[in-house]
Amino acid sequence: MKLVAGSFVAIPAGVPHFGWTNEETVLQITGVGPWKINYMSVIGK
Known part of the structure; x- marks a missing residue:
């Protein structure tokens, strides 16, 4: 889904x-x- x-x-x-983004972005949560926040691990990939 693209958000503008x-x-x-x-x-x-x-x-x-x-x-994710491919451009400079400001995100407000x-x-x-x-x-x-639970970060995903890439270990073993």
């Missing part, structure tokens, strides 16, 4: 997700309540 300037995305709790 001013886009909004809502992701429900517990849903795995990721993102806003959350309510406790949250965490």
Whole structure:
């Protein structure tokens, strides 16, 4: 899914997700309540 300037995305709790860009980007993440980031490991790939 391509997002353009001013886009909004809502992701429900517990849903795995990721993102990437090929351009300079400003990303704002806003959350309510406790949250965490789980980084994926590329070891063994």
